[in-house]
Amino acid sequence: MAKKMWGGRFSKKMKKEVLSFTSSIDVDKELAIYDCLGSMAHAKMLGKTKIIKPEEARTIAKGLNSILRSVKKGTFRIDKDFEDIHSNIQFALEKKVGRVANKLHAARSRNDQVVNDTRMYCKDKIDMLFKSAALLQKSILGAAKRYFGFIIPGYTHLEHAQPILFSHILLAYIEMLERDKARLCDTKKRTDLLVSGSGALSGTTLPIDRVYLKKLLGFKAISKNSIDAVSDRDFIVEFLSVLSIMSMHLSRISEDLILYGTKEFGFVEIDERYCTGSSLMPQKKNPDVLELIRGRASQIYSNLVSVAGMLKGLPLSYNRDMQLDKEPLFNSVEIVNEELKLLGGIFKSVKISENKVASVFKDESIFATDIAEYLVKKGISFRKAHDITGRLIKHSEKNKKSISQLSLKELKKFSKSFEKNIFAILNPTSSVKFKKSIGSTNPLFVKKEIKKWNKILRG
Amino acid sequence: MAKKMWGGRFSKKMKKEVLSFTSSIDVDKELAIYDCLGSMAHAKMLGKTKIIKPEEARTIAKGLNSILRSVKKGTFRIDKDFEDIHSNIQFALEKKVGRVANKLHAARSRNDQVVNDTRMYCKDKIDMLFKSAALLQKSILGAAKRYFGFIIPGYTHLEHAQPILFSHILLAYIEMLERDKARLCDTKKRTDLLVSGSGALSGTTLPIDRVYLKKLLGFKAISKNSIDAVSDRDFIVEFLSVLSIMSMHLSRISEDLILYGTKEFGFVEIDERYCTGSSLMPQKKNPDVLELIRGRASQIYSNLVSVAGMLKGLPLSYNRDMQLDKEPLFNSVEIVNEELKLLGGIFKSVKISENKVASVFKDESIFATDIAEYLVKKGISFRKAHDITGRLIKHSEKNKKSISQLSLKELKKFSKSFEKNIFAILNPTSSVKFKKSIGSTNPLFVKKEIKKWNKILRG
Amino acid sequence: MAKKMWGGRFSKKMKKEVLSFTSSIDVDKELAIYDCLGSMAHAKMLGKTKIIKPEEARTIAKGLNSILRSVKKGTFRIDKDFEDIHSNIQFALEKKVGRVANKLHAARSRNDQVVNDTRMYCKDKIDMLFKSAALLQKSILGAAKRYFGFIIPGYTHLEHAQPILFSHILLAYIEMLERDKARLCDTKKRTDLLVSGSGALSGTTLPIDRVYLKKLLGFKAISKNSIDAVSDRDFIVEFLSVLSIMSMHLSRISEDLILYGTKEFGFVEIDERYCTGSSLMPQKKNPDVLELIRGRASQIYSNLVSVAGMLKGLPLSYNRDMQLDKEPLFNSVEIVNEELKLLGGIFKSVKISENKVASVFKDESIFATDIAEYLVKKGISFRKAHDITGRLIKHSEKNKKSISQLSLKELKKFSKSFEKNIFAILNPTSSVKFKKSIGSTNPLFVKKEIKKWNKILRG
C-alpha cells in the first residue's frame, strides 16, 4: 500500500531515517479534530460546487465524521508510517469509504490545509487560556478578600520600600493577567481567518466556494492573498509572544511567593500539596511547583525564539522549515494552561503568617517617605525634606535608636517643622491609610478595586 | 555640588566605576523631550492642588519649557556626571530657576517618572512606525502597479511550484505589513496609560490630581494599581514582539529580493544606490542593504530576548535590572524604522528583467497542478489525477521532451481524458488566468486587490 | 504503597496535577542506564566502606544489574506514578531484592545523583557525536574526491565572486566539522568529573570513599566543592553551545545545497530518497531534509536559550528549576546526531551537474580580480588596478560585450599594461590554477588538503 499522498514522479523509496526525520505525526496528531472538521467542510463545499458529486461529498463527510468520533473517544489509531496527521486521516478515510476518498484532496494542498487546522486549534486554545486566566484571577481575588487588611513591607530592589496591603500586591497580579487576556483577544482577531482554498500558493482552477467554507467553519474573515495565506505564521509567533509575557508574569508571581514563603521572609505558607520533599533531607518542604513555573518561563521564551528564528530570512512562500512551528506552539499552550491552573490552586490554599511582619515594622526606616511627605506638607521642598529624612535615618541607625525613641527635641534638630503628631504616622496602618492617590495602597481604594474586580470576574 | 537626587543617608561617595556601570544617561537621553513634558505637567498639577504654590509651579514650568526648547534644538548639554536624563534635567532646572526646582520632585519617584516618560516615547514611536510601514506599503503597491502582468515562477521549498503574478507576491508583502500596523495599534492601547502619580510603589500621601495629569499629558487611561504601575514592562516587551515580527517580515522580503536579484534567478535588479562594491573584486555590486536587513532581524529578536529574559523571575515591584529595558527598545525602534524607509526606496527603484523568465517557463513541469486539475474537471479523482501527472512528468524528464512536445496519443497513454485543449494550458498566462479562487493569482483578482489597497493606503 | 522517596514530614497527599507538572519521568528515562551503573557503583562503595554490609551491597548490585539488563533490552517497565527515573529504579529494586534496597540511598541525594547520571550520559553522547561528525566528514571527503576538478562560481553576498573548485568548498565544510569535534573534546574535559558523594549540597557525615567511586565509574577527576557540584550546569550549557554551533554549520551547508540544487543554480542534484513530494503539485521534488536541518538550527539554539535563561539569577545551590535542563539537552543531542547521519547520506548520493556551470562562466566579470592582480604584477598599484578593472567591467556590461570580445586595442584604452596574454586568464581553469596562496583554491593545494584529510579521517 502506498503510504504517501504523492509519489508518481518518484522512482526510489524514501529512506526510513528520512521518514523518521521529516515525519511530524508525533506532534501534529494534536490537530486531528481540526483536520476532520476542516476536511468535512471541504467535502461539503466540493459537493455544493459540483467539483465532486453531492453523494460522494456526503459519503466522505460521513466517513470523516466517524473518524472524528473515534478521535474524540481516543480510539483513533495513529499509524507512524504515515508522515503526518493529514495522511493518517486520509488513509483512514480511504479504508472506511473506499476510493471515493481520493476525491477529497481536490482544490487543496497540505500547505493551506495545515495552516487552516492550526488556526482552528489556536482559536480554541486562546479561548481556553482566556478562561484559565480568568479563573486564576478569581482565585487571587479570593485571597485578596480573605486577607484584606494584612500589611506587609512593599519592596523595591528587594529592599524595604513602604508598607503595602498584601491585597494590593495581589491586585497587581490581577492587573497583569487582565492585560494577558486583552492580548489573547487581540491576537485572536488575526487568527480568525479562513486560509483554506489558497492551494499550494496560487489558488486553484477549480470553482471552489470559499465564502461557504468560511461559514461552515465559523471563521470571521477570508484570506485575500494565496501566497501570504500559506507563508504567514504571524499568528503563531504572536500567540507565542503573548504566552511568553504571560509566563513572565507567572514567573514573577512565583518568585514573590517563593520569597514570601522562605523562613526568612515568612509572610505566607504554600500548601504542602504543592510542595515536594527531599530524598536526603527529611525536613524539606520545597516549593517545587513555583520553582518550575519560574524556570519554565525560559522554556516558553525559547519556544518563541525557536519559531521566530526559524522564520527569519525564509523566502516566500512555504518552506519545510515551517513544519517546526507546531511543537513549540503546542508545548507552550499546554504548559501555560497547566501553570494557570496550578497557581489557582496555590492561591486558593495559601495561608498568611503575621508573626514576621510585626517585627519587621519595628524598623521604622520604612516610613521615611511618609516622614518626608509630612515635611512637604509643612511647606518644605521635597528634595530638602528628602535630605532631612535621610540624615535622620542615618542618625537613627548609627545610634541604634528607632525614630519613635527619639524625643521631639532631638527631631527638631533635623527640622523645626517636626511636631508631636509625627509619631502618629510611624506605623504601617497609618502609612497605608494616609495615602491619597488613585491606585495607591490606601485600604479604601483597594477595597473599591476589589469590588470592581468582583464584578468584572463574575461575568 | 551634589550630583545625585539622593544621598542624605549615605556616608561614602559612590565609586567612579560604579557611576559608569549604573549610569543610563547614554541611553535615556532619548527620553529628554518626554521628561520635560512630563515634568511640566507634574509642576502644573502640583500648583493646581496647592502642594506647591501656583507661582512656584509657573516658575518651574517656564524653566522646563526653556529646557525643552534647547533639547529640541539639540543644544541641551548632557552632563555625564549625572546618572540619568532625569537628574540632568532636574539640575539644569535648578540652575535656571534656583531652589524652587527642589519642589518639583514632590509626590513622585523616578520609578513612576521613567515609566511615564517611556510610555510617552512609545506612543510617539508607534505612530512613527505606523506611518513608515504605510509608506513602504505604498512603494510596494507602486511596484505592483508598475509591473502588473509580469509572471514569475512561484516557489515552495525554493523549487518551482506554480506561475504567479509578480504583483501577487508584492501584495503578499503589503498584507504582512498591514498585520504589523494592526499589531502596532493594539499594543498602543495598552501603552496609552498614565502611571505618573504611583510614587515609588504605593502611591503618595500628598493630595495629587491624577485625572488632571492624564488630561494634561493626553493619556487615554489612568493606572489603577501603583505596584503594577511601576513593575509593569509589558508594553515594552509587547512592542518589541511587534517589532520582531516586523523585522522577520522585512528579512523575508529581503531574502526574496536577494534571491531574485542573483545572476541565477535574475528576475529583478536592485538599484545600485542600495548596493556596495568590494575592495578586492572590481566587478562586485552587492545587495548589502538587503543583507543587513536580513541579518538585523536577529538583532531585533535579541533585543526582545534581552528584555524578556531580564524580567523573568523578577520579584515585584521595581528592581534596578529594569533599567536595561530601554537600550534594546530604542535600538529596535530606530533600526526597524530605518529599514522600512530603505526598503521603500528599494521598491521605488527596483527594476524587473524579463529575460530569465522566458527560459524558465520552457520547463513545463511547473504546470503540473494545472494538468492535474484539468483531469479533475474531467471527473477523475484528484489523487488519481495527481498520480497520472506525476508519471507524465517523470516520463517527460526521462525522455527529455517537454509535455507540449508529446503527441496527444502519447498523452492518452497516461489518461484517456486528455484532449487537444490540454496544450492550451501549458503556458504561464493561461495558468494564472484560469485560477478561480478568491485570493488567487488570477490577474482579475490581483487587479481588484491593487485597487482596494490603493484606496486604503491613500487615506 | 508509598511512591515517593520522601514524605515522613508531610501530612497531605500531593495533588495529581502537581505530580504530572513536577514529574520528569517522560524525559529522564533516557538516564536509566546511567542511573543503574551509578547506583551499582554506589552500592559497591557503601559495602567497601562498611556503611552497609558487604553482602547487602552485593545483593543490591545484583538487583541493579538485572534491572540494567532489562533497561538495555527495552523491557524495563516505567511506572508514571513515580516522579522520576531514580524513583522508578529504586522501587523496582525494592521489588526485586526487598527491604535491603532501602539501604542504597545512604550518603547521597538526588541532587548529586542526577548530575552524576547526566555527566555519564554527556560523556557517552559526546563520543557518539564525535564519531558521527567524523563519518560525515568522510562522506564529504568522498564527494570532494569524486568531483575533484569541478569548478563552480564562488559566492560572496550570493553574488558571483571568483571561480572555485567545488571540492574546495567541500573542504571548508570539513574544516567546520573539525572545529566542532575539537569543541566536543574540550567540553568533555569539564564533563568528566565525579560529583557523586556531594550529598544534597554539603557532603555527608558517612565515611564514603569517593576515590573508589571515581575509579569504578571511570571518571577522570573528583569535584572538590559539594555546593558547586550540585549547582553547576556549565557542562550542559557548554555542550548545548557546541551543538548550537554545530547545527549552525549544518544549516549553512544545507542552505548551500538547497541553493545549488535549485533549477536556477543547478550545480547539484539531491538524491530523491532525501526529498519529498507535494500532495497538490505532482511535479515536486523538494529538499525537505535539508530544509528541516536548516530550520532545526533554530530549535537547537532555543534549547540553549532555554537552559541558559533558566539558570540566570538562580541562587545557589540546587533549585527545582534546574530539572528543566534535561529535555533541551536530550533533544539537541538526538537531533544533531540524526542530522549528521542524514547529511552523510546526502553527500554520498549527491550528483553534480555541469550544464549550468558552462553558461555561467560566459559572464567574465567573475575574473575581475584576476585581471586586477594581472595589472598589479605589471607594477600598477592595487587600488588603481581595481579602478581600471571596475571601469572595464562597466564598459563591457554597457556594451553587452564580454571582455574576451574586446580587442587588445580596446583594452589598452583602460590600461597600457594589458598584453595579449590577458585573454588566457579569462576562464575558470586558469583562474583557479594561477592561485598562489596557501589555503587557496589552486587544485594542487586542494589535492594536498584532500590527502591530508584522507589520512586524518582514516584514523
Next chain:
Amino acid sequence: MAKKMWGGRFSKKMKKEVLSFTSSIDVDKELAIYDCLGSMAHAKMLGKTKIIKPEEARTIAKGLNSILRSVKKGTFRIDKDFEDIHSNIQFALEKKVGRVANKLHAARSRNDQVVNDTRMYCKDKIDMLFKSAALLQKSILGAAKRYFGFIIPGYTHLEHAQPILFSHILLAYIEMLERDKARLCDTKKRTDLLVSGSGALSGTTLPIDRVYLKKLLGFKAISKNSIDAVSDRDFIVEFLSVLSIMSMHLSRISEDLILYGTKEFGFVEIDERYCTGSSLMPQKKNPDVLELIRGRASQIYSNLVSVAGMLKGLPLSYNRDMQLDKEPLFNSVEIVNEELKLLGGIFKSVKISENKVASVFKDESIFATDIAEYLVKKGISFRKAHDITGRLIKHSEKNKKSISQLSLKELKKFSKSFEKNIFAILNPTSSVKFKKSIGSTNPLFVKKEIKKWNKILRG
C-alpha cells in the same frame, strides 16, 4: 575625493541613508589598533615578496606606525564619511604617505582583513578577561579567608537545607570562575589563527608569504581553506558562549548577595559605595550594581542569540549580515570585564553580620540529615532513617518544641537507636565538623581548599 575603496563599476552615488545604515565605523573603530598592526605586517610581507618594492613597503609601514601611535594616544580622527575603520585608516595613510598607499591593498580583501583584525582583538580580550577573572577569584578568596568559620544555612530550593561554611560557598564561586578561565583558554586555541591572505574567498594569484605573515603577527597557526577562513565566525560565537556562561555565574553570585543582603536574610552587608539611593524614599540603600549584573546576564545572552541567529542558514562564503557580529562581541567583552572588576570590589568590601544567623539555627530542622545519618550509623537503612526523622520533625513542628527540647525518652519513641549523644550534633558547628566526604563543608577540607587556591592564584 572618493571616499570608498571600490566604485569603478558604479555610476550612481550611494544614498546618504544607505551609508548610514551600512556603515560600521561607530562599532569597528574598536579594531583600529589591530588594523594598523595587521596592515603593517601585510606591507612588510608585500615588500619581502617583491609584490611591492621594499622601499614602498617601508614607507607604508612607517605611515601606519604613526597612525597606530595616534590611535593609541586617542588623537586619531575618525571620519564618518568612510564606511569602516579599514577605509578610515587607508585614507589616513594616503594623506600621510601619498599614492603609494594604494599599493597596500594588493592580495587582500576586507573579507580576510576584518576577520584577521577581529581574531587579534579576541586574543587580547581573552587574556584580559582571564586576568580579570583571576583577580575576582583572589578577592573572593580573600573574603573566604577573612570570614573562615562563619556558618550560614545552606539553601536548596531557597529553603534551609544544611549548615555550611560561608567560605565553602565562596569557594564554589571560585570553582565556577576557574571553569570560565579554562573555557577562555580553549576558545583561544581556535581563535589564534592567521586568516589573512585568504583574499575574498579563493586566495590570490600574487606570490604572498603567509608563513612570514603568521610570524610577524604572532599567530599559532595558518588557516588552510580560504573559503572557510572568510566564512567562519565560530570563534566569535564560541567566545560569546563562554561570556554567556560567565555572566550566568556572575548573575547567580549577585542573586546570592542580594538575598544575603536583604533585611530578611541579613548575612552580609554590601558596601554603600556599591549601592545607590532613591529619589523618593530617603532610607534606601539599594544593591544596584548587583541587580544590574544580574539583569545584564540577559543582555550577554542576547548578544549570543543575535550572532548565532544571524549566521543560521547563511550560505558560504562572506555575506554582509556578518558585519553584525562585532557590536554584540564588543559589548559583551566590555560589560563582563566591568562586572568582574566591580564584583571584585564588592567582595573586598563586603561585611558579614552574625546576628541573624544565631536565631536561624534555633530551628533545628536544618540538622535533619545529620540525624538521619546518625541513625544510619546505628545500622538503620537510610530510607527508614529518613522516614523516622521526617516524622520527628513533623512532631516537633506540631508541638512547637525544638528537638533539643524533647527528652531522650520522647526521641526513643521514634527510634530506639537514639542515644544521649544525639543532642551533641544539633548545632551548626558539629554539623559541619562531622562531615567526612571530600569536597564537603568540613572546615578541615575547606581550609585545605583555601590553601590550594592560594597557591594557584598566587601564580
